[in-house]
Amino acid sequence: MSRPEDTLPPDLFYNDSESRKYTTSSRIQKIQSDMTHRALELLDLKSPSLILDVGCGSGLSGEILSASDEEGTPGGPHIWIGFDISSSMLGVALEKEVEGDLFLADAGQGVPFRAGTFDAAISISAIQWLCNAESSEESPAGRLSRFFNGLYASLRRGGRAVCQFYPKNDEQKKMISAAAVKAGFGAGLLEDDPGTKSAKTYLVLTVGGGELDG
């Protein structure tokens, strides 16, 4: 099967029927939910925080972010703001009446929030899309750099971001983490079940300076 990233840009790939397929597949929901919980474990939030969800899609991760500590969301309930480039996906999120604020936005164009806005950011199965350059005016390097620079500035000092993504190959993995480091992040790549069909790659990013307080 071909990777969706190799065929069409995400706003075209996730049309209404694909969006619905994506959000109603219980297998995908389970994987997405497991990865969100793993990302939250890596974020290690102690109290209700303001979180950016990059590529929030239909709000599958957002629903977990809005849950309480007792329901299994560390430090929750959190308040989140989600970005997605697919209006069909956001339409599904609207129908579900998710609690986060939704933006139709392309992370490859930057992150339009003032400095130090977010305690944390999360991204599940999205940032490999940044490596698609959709036109001759855009390059993957330019899109990655606008995204990571914007993300870095919008996180508060001491903040963290965890991005789970599906790298096409080792070269792409390196290109993505190098772009994060260039933006100023401390970066580490973590792999769960490496070498298997269910291998998961997490890019764990930290913003230096400042104290981690409640």
Add this chain to the structure above:
Amino acid sequence: MKLLTLNFLTCAIKTCKSSPSSFPLHPRDAELEIVEADLNLKFLENILPRLMWDELRVVVDELGLPTLPPTIPTRADLVAPSSPTSSSSSSDPAPSQTARDLHRILIETCVREGKLVCGNCGHEYAVKEGVANFLLPAHLV
């Protein structure tokens, strides 16, 4: 879109990044709605030092909502004074009226329809069903 979000959102256009007038974005032709939500006192305490109070007051005025107090409340203002007769077994502090008011304005008051306008470049971001469109044409990125 919550007024909380508007207190952090800036114009996305590259040339506006360095201009102070690109924040806050100004609501125009805005239709508001109240979306009830559970009060999250710990979140309010967390976000309080990051609010830009003067800019929040500007937006609240522009929306024709009741004027906010001139100075930002403190974290202590968010907690109701504990009554001496209350049982000591209750674990969490109760929110004060100040916290309830802040919750109402930041979390429950939402822009449902309208536009957000940059004070620097004049770009208008449409808001439909609470979702803001921040996709830019390539030449503005």
